[in-house]
Amino acid sequence: MRDLHEITLTVNGREHTLAVEPRRLLVDVLREDLGLPGTHIGCEHGVCGTCTVLLDGASIRSCSTLAVQVDGRSVRTVESLASGPDLHPLQEEFWDKQGLQCGYCTPGMLMRAVEILEQEPDPTPEQVREEIASNLCRCTGYQYIVEAVLAAAPRLRGGQQWDPTAGTAATVPTEAKA
Amino acid sequence: MKPPPFRYSAPTTVSDAVALLVEHADDDPRVLAGGQSLVPLMNFRLAQPGHLIDLRRVTGLDTLRLEDDVLVIGAMVRQSTAERSPDVALAAPLLAEALGHVAHPPIRHSGTVVGSIAHADPAAELPAVALAADAEMVATGPGGARRIPAAEFFLGPFTTALEPDEILTEVRFPPFPGGHAFVEFARTHGNFAIVGVAALVALAGGEVTRAAVAVSGMGPTPLRLTAAEEALVGRAPGAAAIEAAVDAGTAGLAPAGDLHAGAETRIDIARACLRRGIEGALARALDRR
Ligand SMILES: Cc1cc2nc3c(=O)[nH]c(=O)nc-3n(C[C@H](O)[C@H](O)[C@H](O)COP(=O)(O)OP(=O)(O)OC[C@H]3O[C@@H](n4cnc5c(N)ncnc54)[C@H](O)[C@@H]3O)c2cc1C
Ligand code: FES
Ligand code: FES
Numbered sequence: 001m002r003d004l005h006e007i008t009l010t011v012n013g014r015e016h017t018l019a020v021e022p023r024r025l026l027v028d029v030l031r032e033d034l035g036l037p038g039t040h041i042g043c044e045h046g047v048c049g050t051c052t053v054l055l056d057g058a059s060i061r062s063c064s065t066l067a068v069q070v071d072g073r074s075v076r077t078v079e080s081l082a083s084g085p086d087l088h089p090l091q092e093e094f095w096d097k098q099g100l101q102c103g104y105c106t107p108g109m110l111m112r113a114v115e116i117l118e119q120e121p122d123p124t125p126e127q128v129r130e131e132i133a134s135n136l137c138r139c140t141g142y143q144y145i146v147e148a149v150l151a152a153a154p155r156l157r158g159g160q161q162w163d164p165t166a167g168t169a170a171t172v173p174t175e176a177k178a
Numbered sequence: 179m180k181p182p183p184f185r186y187s188a189p190t191t192v193s194d195a196v197a198l199l200v201e202h203a204d205d206d207p208r209v210l211a212g213g214q215s216l217v218p219l220m221n222f223r224l225a226q227p228g229h230l231i232d233l234r235r236v237t238g239l240d241t242l243r244l245e246d247d248v249l250v251i252g253a254m255v256r257q258s259t260a261e262r263s264p265d266v267a268l269a270a271p272l273l274a275e276a277l278g279h280v281a282h283p284p285i286r287h288s289g290t291v292v293g294s295i296a297h298a299d300p301a302a303e304l305p306a307v308a309l310a311a312d313a314e315m316v317a318t319g320p321g322g323a324r325r326i327p328a329a330e331f332f333l334g335p336f337t338t339a340l341e342p343d344e345i346l347t348e349v350r351f352p353p354f355p356g357g358h359a360f361v362e363f364a365r366t367h368g369n370f371a372i373v374g375v376a377a378l379v380a381l382a383g384g385e386v387t388r389a390a391v392a393v394s395g396m397g398p399t400p401l402r403l404t405a406a407e408e409a410l411v412g413r414a415p416g417a418a419a420i421e422a423a424v425d426a427g428t429a430g431l432a433p434a435g436d437l438h439a440g441a442e443t444r445i446d447i448a449r450a451c452l453r454r455g456i457e458g459a460l461a462r463a464l465d466r467r
Contacts, residue, residue: 003185022186022230025221044179045218052284058258059284064217068186069210069234112284133368134282 007071011036012080020067027051027062030077038078038107042136049135052108053077059115059134078107081114089155090114090148099148101139108135113149121157125150181220188232192239192318192347195231199343200320202229209233209345211253211293214285239347244269247353253346257286257294270351272311272358272376276303279360282368295331296346298338298399301370305332306400307360310376310392313351319344332399356380356388357463361455363447365438371395372439373447375455379410381463386410386419391456396433396448403427406452415460424452 004019011034018033025044030053031037039062042048046064053062054076062075081088090113093099100106109132116123116131123131128149129142137145185205189195199207205228210216219225233239239254242263249269251260260266261277273291280286280294280303294304295315307313308328315326317340331339340346362374374394380387389407394400406427413419428449435441 003183005186021183023181023183023220025180025217028180044221046214046281046285049282049284055287058287060288061214061284063221064214064285065288066186066210066213066217066230068188069213069232071188130367131283133366134284 005068005071007068009067009070009072010074012076018067022066022068024067025063026053026065026067026070026075029067030062030075036077036079040104040107042104047136048105048108049112050105050108052111052135054111054115057115057118059112076111076114078110081110090117090152093148093152093155094145097144097148097151099140099145105135105137105139109137109145113145113152116149117153117156122153123150179221179223181217182223182226184220184227185229186232187229188235190235190237192236192345195233195236195345196318196320196343198229198231199345203343205229207231207342209296211296212256212289214281214289215293215297215299233345242266245350249273249351249353250348251291251351252348253290253292255291257281257289257291258283260291261286269353270311272354272360272378273304273307273351275358276307276360276374276376279303279362279364279371279374292346292349295349296338296340298332298334298336299370300335300398300400301372301374301395302400303360303362303371303374303376303394306374306376306392306394308349308351309400309402310378310390311351311354312390313349315340315346316348316350317341317344318347323347325350329402334398354378354380354388354390355466357459357461357466359455359458359462361451361458362394363451373444373451375448375451377452377455377459379415379456379459379463381415381460385412385414386460389423389456391423391427391452393427393431393448393452396431396444401431403452405429406456410456415464420453420456420460423456424449427452 008017040050042050044063046061051063052059128146207229208227210230210232239252241252242255266274313328359377362371364371376392378390389410391403391406406423409423409426433444
């Protein structure tokens with residue numbers, strides 16, 4: 001029974017039209033169909049957060065979301081953060097403060113951190129700790145992740161020029177659009 | 179794991195959605211709201227519906243409104259939308275407080291208030307809130323719409339009074355002029371709680387005039403603790419009334435133990451949550467006067 005549904009997704013500023021089986025998870029469509037393996041899969045039941053992406057700006061679990069559910073909407077993945085070799089301030093601070101060891105949780109942590117700092121550009125350490133509790137990390141003990149998010153906050157507040165969609169949208173030639 | 183194949187429809191009206199439930203009745207059809215309970219269950223193949231009927235395109239279900247003093251929450255209102263709504267904060271502060279305990283923000287961005295009530299997990303917060311608040315569920319089936327009081331809605335673990343061809347279109351929360359508190363104990367904040375308590379109390383003339391208390395995690399459904407309510411009404415708000423309510427409320431409870439907590443531990447935790455919940459609701463009721 002292959003029941004294909006046509007959906008349109010805007011991913012990191014680029015629009016795609018795809019035919020997907022309803023049982024396909026958003027995370028698998030991003031990784032396999034769109035060639036964006038930055039979003040990781042861990043527990044596959046909403047618990048760990050490594051699959052976190054932004055849907056119309058709000059963080060969601062892409063492992064617990066069917067691709068057909070997000071037809072017509074806009075998704076941002078970790079691939080949108082860096083612009084070529086230029087890392088996003090959050091990525092630089094994760095590097096600098098050792099906010100990652102194995103790196104498995106990192107794509108989800110970064111996307112959740114983007115949202116946390118958009119909602120509260122000047123958070124307290126307690127707020128970051130509370131908010132990042134949605135995502136699990138088995139390596140760092142969280143302390144360095146919290147420090148990295150706090151260190152990135154003033155840089156993002158400082159109006160450092162950074163276009164969230166520049167990473168992919170600007171570098172994709174229009175004819176490559178699906 | 180991944181879900182096995184199933185058919186999928188995204189109708190645009192409630193009547194089309196109901197018609198699909200009827201048409202595919204032999205195919206184990208299921209309504210899909212936020213998917214935050216259903217999709218994980220399907221990933222693990224613990225649920226294998228043959229046909230999913232997604233409510234995301236149904237017009238009118240994503241509204242949250244006040245009808246006189248009654249807060250009406252449509253089936254596709256996300257938990258995070260309700261959590262941030264000034265109408266919810268004003269008209270149903272108990273619900274607003276409980277929402278902060280439901281999973282984590284990324285799950286609340288997708289999960290719906292009504293979906294959590296329809297799912298009827300005995301450990302979940304919102305069914306207990308609906309029960310304490312005397313909420314009404316509005317169900318639409320082939321024969322039209324009917325209202326189901328919360329007291330008649332929760333029948334067992336993950337089992338409700340909804341018929342297989344009915345869709346919950348909205349949940350209605352009547353006003354409660356008084357104080358509220360939602361208190362729970364979870365091993366990790368954001369995970370499912372072991373026990374939760376939803377409490378509402380009203381005061382007048384130096385005594386409790388109305389009390390509504392429900393508990394989650396202590397039985398196959400959320401439970402209304404009428405004995406605790408009776409122990410409060412007519413008494414002056416104070417330690418003696420609270421202790422009497424805690425004793426009365428927990429006297430008849432016989433929770434099943436599981437790997438999270440044994441029966442005795444659950445009763446101990448329920449006593450502590452009940453005490454804090456009633457204290458908190460009384461303190462707010464005193465503030466309000
Ligand atoms: C990691 C994790 C942690 C969680 N922690 C908590 C927690 O602490 N507390 C808690 O309460 N919940 C928790 N949840 C569950 C979450 O709150 C779900 O969002 C909620 O239980 C279901 O809402 P939904 O909109 O996602 O429903 P769905 O998953 O879409 O549906 C759930 C069930 O309800 C039925 N249904 C949904 N809407 C309707 C309707 N309108 N009419 C008829 N039937 C309907 C569906 O058919 C399905 O059987 C957690 C989930 C995850 C993944
Ligand atoms: S893989 Fe999605 S939450 Fe773990
Ligand atoms: S860095 Fe290994 S899980 Fe977080």
